[in-house]
Amino acid sequence: MSQAKASLEHLYKVFTKPEGEDSRLAQIETQLSANLADFLSGHIVSEEIPLEKIEQDFSRAQVPEQPQFVSDHAQHLLDKLVSKSVNTYSPRFIGHMTSALPYFHLSLAKLLVGLNQNLVKIETSKAFTPLERQVLGMMHRQVFANDEAFYQQHLHSATSSLGTFCSGGTLANLNALWVARNRALPPLSGFRGISEDGLFSAMRYHDINQLAVISSARGHYSLAKAMDLLGLGKSQLHKLDCPKQTLDPQEVLHRGQKILEEGGRVMAIVGIAGTTETGHIDPLDELADVASQLNCHFHVDAAWGGATLFSTRHGSLLSGIEKADSVTLDAHKQMYVPMGAGMVLFKDPLAGNAVRHHAQYILRQGSKDLGSTSVEGSRNGMAMMLYASLHILGRQGYELLIDQSLAKAHKFAQLINEHEDFELVTEPVLCLLTYRLCPGHLREKSKKISDTHNQHLDELNRMVQKQQREAGHSFVSRTRLSNETYQQPITVFRVVLANPLTTEQDLQAILKEQAELAARQPLWTQL
Amino acid sequence: MSQAKASLEHLYKVFTKPEGEDSRLAQIETQLSANLADFLSGHIVSEEIPLEKIEQDFSRAQVPEQPQFVSDHAQHLLDKLVSKSVNTYSPRFIGHMTSALPYFHLSLAKLLVGLNQNLVKIETSKAFTPLERQVLGMMHRQVFANDEAFYQQHLHSATSSLGTFCSGGTLANLNALWVARNRALPPLSGFRGISEDGLFSAMRYHDINQLAVISSARGHYSLAKAMDLLGLGKSQLHKLDCPKQTLDPQEVLHRGQKILEEGGRVMAIVGIAGTTETGHIDPLDELADVASQLNCHFHVDAAWGGATLFSTRHGSLLSGIEKADSVTLDAHKQMYVPMGAGMVLFKDPLAGNAVRHHAQYILRQGSKDLGSTSVEGSRNGMAMMLYASLHILGRQGYELLIDQSLAKAHKFAQLINEHEDFELVTEPVLCLLTYRLCPGHLREKSKKISDTHNQHLDELNRMVQKQQREAGHSFVSRTRLSNETYQQPITVFRVVLANPLTTEQDLQAILKEQAELAARQPLWTQL
Structure with a gap:
């Protein structure tokens, strides 16, 4: 990689001259603006890369001595950072509270930094x-x-x-x-x-x-x-x-x-x-x-x-x-x-x-x-982002978003209830719910599943969550949850259905993948 | 102003479709990227507008009921917010620690929000x-x-x-x-x-x-x-x-x-x-x-x-x-x-x-x-911004920036010392210094200026700082400072010379304006 020289000219340029239209950074920006979903799915590697491997790219504790050209660094960020980040925009990333954002925030972020x-x-x-x-x-x-x-x-x-x-x-x-x-x-x-x-x-x-x-x-x-x-x-x-x-x-x-x-x-x-x-x-x-x-x-x-x-x-x-x-x-x-x-x-x-x-x-x-x-x-002036959202979406826009998130959570609860292999653990009050893999025959036998079975289920659900995350098509989180039925907390999948881009097809695909992953575990057949 | 309808279509659009190239927001972004200095000086009103007047534009405590088109809101932000913000990029805004930034941060801010x-x-x-x-x-x-x-x-x-x-x-x-x-x-x-x-x-x-x-x-x-x-x-x-x-x-x-x-x-x-x-x-x-x-x-x-x-x-x-x-x-x-x-x-x-x-x-x-x-x-992933700066500027780039800031501070101290109407109060150790308007004849008469004279000087410096700020061509801050010479703290101008775009001409212009403002105060002639 070529190196820039630490000259006053180089410095003056980074403070006063934007990158030309053909620069790597300008290209990235154009791609980002044109289609964020494509940019993210195109650049982020979907399969999970072990953290230890990622760390190797970030293991130098010495500040680089020489300056670097902006375009070279932009490519470096794409290769080493963006490719190994999390696609929070994805409609199948429903494990945490971070979701897709409206497009105008991309431009406003630039304005915010410009104003600083x-x-x-x-x-x-x-x-x-x-x-x-x-x-x-x-x-x-x-x-x-x-x-x-x-x-x-x-x-x-x-x-x-x-x-x-x-x-x-x-x-x-x-x-x-x-x-x-x-x-x-x-x-x-x-x-x-x-x-x-x-x-x-x-x-x-x-x-x-x-x-x-x-x-x-x-x-x-x-x-x-x-x-x-x-x-x-x-x-x-x-x-x-x-x-x-x-x-x-x-x-x-x-x-x-x-x-x-x-x-x-x-x-x-x-x-x-x-x-x-x-x-x-x-x-x-x-x-x-x-x-x-x-x-x-x-x-x-x-x-x-x-x-x-x-x-x-x-x-x-x-x-x-x-x-x-x-x-x-x-x-x-x-x-x-x-x-x-x-x-x-x-x-x-x-x-x-x-x-x-x-x-x-x-x-x-x-x-x-x-x-x-x-x-x-x-x-910083982050309040501007909320100000813009309050105006561009309006109360009615937020209402629609909230209402459809809740409707989606109820729909997902219904899909889970209808599925032989899953147990809904907590009903959605807002757009969150928890559930777990649990074969229908176990639930039929008695109202209360034995501690031993729960321990096996915990292990199974933990493994499936991990494997699904590693495969990288979708992401649900997991936690351990106390509830009224059992003495011990149980391991559950946790989903947050706030991404307006998530469809019923996405939800069905997530359940399908989990059921298939479960079927491959020896534990599942032993239950 | 026309209003958007709170429909799922409108919502879906703000989450999935970027603004067209002819939209107001896209235009703003293009201007921002092309020349930040021009964008800011072109949009920010330089003369100070009384805060009470600005507040009138931000006095509604009701969340707007209806959504708004992005372009309409972008124009609203330009008119009401950007125009009345502070030009921290300006080489003559040397009163606080916020300064011009390298250009690449504009694009990276967008990437940061895209990745969220x-x-x-x-x-x-x-x-x-x-x-x-x-x-x-x-x-x-x-x-x-x-x-x-x-x-x-x-x-x-x-x-x-x-x-x-x-x-x-x-x-x-x-x-x-x-x-x-x-x-x-x-x-x-x-x-x-x-x-x-x-x-x-x-x-x-x-x-x-x-x-x-x-x-x-x-x-x-x-x-x-x-x-x-x-x-x-x-x-x-x-x-x-x-x-x-x-x-x-x-x-x-x-x-x-x-x-x-x-x-x-x-x-x-x-x-x-x-x-x-x-x-x-x-x-x-x-x-x-x-x-x-x-x-x-x-x-x-x-x-x-x-x-x-x-x-x-x-x-x-x-x-x-x-x-x-x-x-x-x-x-x-x-x-x-x-x-x-x-x-x-x-x-x-x-x-x-x-x-x-x-x-x-x-x-x-x-x-x-x-x-x-x-x-x-x-x-958020703000660390990426520093990571990029450390690589693009390198240690040598930062060294140049630090060295030239200090050199500029020493140059400014020299200009102050050479000027009949000013007194340097604290020497620059880093790139900060404090000084005040103080007629040469007062300093010649004795090593120590009387408390009464200091009180008049305090008032004078306060007024000049305020008038300079209101005129909007440049900005220095003021504070009250204890020092070895006087019992009471004195009012001083405070400057931070970190903006690499600030030139010696800028510094001379700032002193000239202050001296002219002082000359117009009745207090100045009475001293």
């Missing part, structure tokens, strides 16, 4: 700041449905914050629990507040030995991470068992009362609107009432399920969310925005003040800079 | 995971310069982590202090470690009343934010005064000894390699020794200055950084990568285990998934 704004501060973002505030307002209204006067008062107020954009649900949950923690331990005489004096003083002044969060065992792992980060400790996260996949409000209440009796305090209850594994929704309305009884913060992690609010038909699945003190949303999930568009919303526009901070050269007091109540500092 | 990988997990990122690990390894080697065997052992090991990518320096600093906190309070008999049992138990079991961080008053505001988040409290961040802009290692040692004597513990010392306000570098080598004496973590915030290591000539400004336990770098600063490319590096590849977490459906134990030691969860 920094949202931490108005001086480096100008109109992007009001835009982000508007988008937060739109999502806030979608969730909390306050009246027009409320939004006119708070949307652009320097002392209000309807929420914060961030890279994803993990940071959104952290931001919410951070606010909840700081509000739970307000200043007292001699104590300036936790933000200033820290948790150790806070717990002594408030005379409590525990500051607990109650959630479901199905809660996202970011909750435990947040407990660690915030200094509360994972042991203060009370994850209640959920054989029915959702929290029982009475159990939450009892656990909360017990914590209070033991000298602790409940800092927050976290309800989930769309669990990562099965898409279940906690009884938000009743949990809000329990939070009110326990006088604690009520957070709803709607990273996955939040977009359901766009659907007139299914939005009521989330009823009670409007009573939450804070809500996590991920626009890069069911809102079809590129990776990196998380949000936390606060019911009370003043809640963010519990974590507000300032600095002299940046984030001056009274300014409308967005960085003063967020976990992150410098951030 | 999620780095939290190998299943949704494949080759992007080894790539990110390699990039972390390259930066690790640039900082810590371990031998080849070290990198071959740790680069792709499931139990090692050379660092973490994140959205920016704020998260990187948080991640570093999180690791430092958890390592400072290891498990004891009856205590399972802070991660599990929390800070309250940790401090009781370890029998300490304070867990302190010592840094300079010039430290980034994210340090205080991290103290709040981690539950330590901002009051445990000891920000030592720095009239010379850098930490005095002896003062750090004394403060540390005092904390120990009072029953506290020093958790970390934070050194800065390139302060946000003036670009100064703390004496890293001596601070490392103090950290060793106090037996605490040594973190270096090199978000700005880290890239200096690429320069043979100037790299030694950071000597001692290789003794740090952790280092923050921002590739979106002096490495010319789009916004959102922060990193934290750990000297000890096992340090990250202090915050390692797992989940069943994701981040299985023993996997190489990148999400298990990071603050963030889902993340």
Whole structure:
């Protein structure tokens, strides 16, 4: 490969001159724009390549000394990176929450980098700041449905914050629990507040030995991470068992009362609107009432399920969310925005003040800079992507997307139920469901399959999932799931039916492939 | 404006059919690619528009009901957003750390969104995971310069982590202090470690009343934010005064000894390699020794200055950084990568285990998934942008960029020193400097300007900075700065000379405009 020379000319060129139309990078861009599906299926090698083999191409820990021509590097990226990436656009990649995106995001991504704004501060973002505030307002209204006067008062107020954009649900949950923690331990005489004096003083002044969060065992792992980060400790996260996949409000209440009796305090209850594994929704309305009884913060992690609010038909699945003190949303999930568009919303526009901070050269007091109540500092203008989607798809467009995803999940559930070799493990509440290979004769014999049989089924399902992934035609994920029927968790396939390009034929093909893979396993015939 | 209908056809089109070549969005893309400077200067209104006026265009808190055609929305973005954004590419926008980027990032941004990988997990990122690990390894080697065997052992090991990518320096600093906190309070008999049992138990079991961080008053505001988040409290961040802009290692040692004597513990010392306000570098080598004496973590915030290591000539400004336990770098600063490319590096590849977490459906134990030691969860493949830059620019390219930035800063300092109306306040150490308008006769009269005169100068400089910003031809930022000469902080202009497109003519034009603006102020003539 030829090498460019590190001259000021070469440098000046990469900063000022676009690649010619015949350059490799320009060709790649043209192909990307012309037909993304073809580009991806044409360049990504479908069969799984062992990770160890891929690592060999990325094993040099020395920064290259000499510059490289852009075209040479573009070809290198195609050969070594693109070819071995994951085709998330594919209608048969239904194992995770990443799906095909609308085309306009390709062009907008270019615009975003061309503008390269920094949202931490108005001086480096100008109109992007009001835009982000508007988008937060739109999502806030979608969730909390306050009246027009409320939004006119708070949307652009320097002392209000309807929420914060961030890279994803993990940071959104952290931001919410951070606010909840700081509000739970307000200043007292001699104590300036936790933000200033820290948790150790806070717990002594408030005379409590525990500051607990109650959630479901199905809660996202970011909750435990947040407990660690915030200094509360994972042991203060009370994850209640959920054989029915959702929290029982009475159990939450009892656990909360017990914590209070033991000298602790409940800092927050976290309800989930769309669990990562099965898409279940906690009884938000009743949990809000329990939070009110326990006088604690009520957070709803709607990273996955939040977009359901766009659907007139299914939005009521989330009823009670409007009573939450804070809500996590991920626009890069069911809102079809590129990776990196998380949000936390606060019911009370003043809640963010519990974590507000300032600095002299940046984030001056009274300014409308967005960085003063967020976990992150410098951030890009990702809000533009959601803004564009909200306008180009509109509420009705999102409604159609949500409705057809749910319809597809029900269709897939029906296909599974009708198939001799499969067992539906969790019904779709949103567009997620879990199922497993399980021969019909086993299910007929008794309502309850023996532990030994389940262990064999676990092994079988694990192997089939792996082999299907390796073959590269389609991808479903797997997890281990507790349920009402069995003592032990069982291994299941997990699918997310959010890709609007996925057809019934795709779903049938996936089942067919799994059944064929199973038939080839000695285990299958022994069952 | 015409409205699209929310039909499945419309939806299917936005997911599958690119815009035609004559569409507004395609036209925008063509213009962007052909000449970014022209696109930006042609579309961005240079004069400052009052924020309140911009907000009027972003004041609707209702999600639009109907879909919109892509072309209509693209024109709307141009008119309302792009026109009122900040021209960070401009060679005369030298007030903040955002600068022009190499052209190839425009195309790569498109590729990144087309691929839409999620780095939290190998299943949704494949080759992007080894790539990110390699990039972390390259930066690790640039900082810590371990031998080849070290990198071959740790680069792709499931139990090692050379660092973490994140959205920016704020998260990187948080991640570093999180690791430092958890390592400072290891498990004891009856205590399972802070991660599990929390800070309250940790401090009781370890029998300490304070867990302190010592840094300079010039430290980034994210340090205080991290103290709040981690539950330590901002009051445990000891920000030592720095009239010379850098930490005095002896003062750090004394403060540390005092904390120990009072029953506290020093958790970390934070050194800065390139302060946000003036670009100064703390004496890293001596601070490392103090950290060793106090037996605490040594973190270096090199978000700005880290890239200096690429320069043979100037790299030694950071000597001692290789003794740090952790280092923050921002590739979106002096490495010319789009916004959102922060990193934290750990000297000890096992340090990250202090915050390692797992989940069943994701981040299985023993996997190489990148999400298990990071603050963030889902993340995009931004590492590709840095990977491309490291290859296309090479170390030599970065060296040239760094060297010419510093040369430019020295040139600008000279222009300021030669100009009758200006006073250089801080010399450039890296490519940042501060100065102010200050008539020559005031400086001649005495070494020390009176407080009353300084107050007038503060007001004058504030007004000139504002008027220059509003005129829109160029932008310098301002801050208030403590220094050795005066009791009170003074208001200064702050410039960052990282844009390779900035010429000496640009710098002269900026000074000329400021001098002319000053001459028009009644205050100027009264001084």
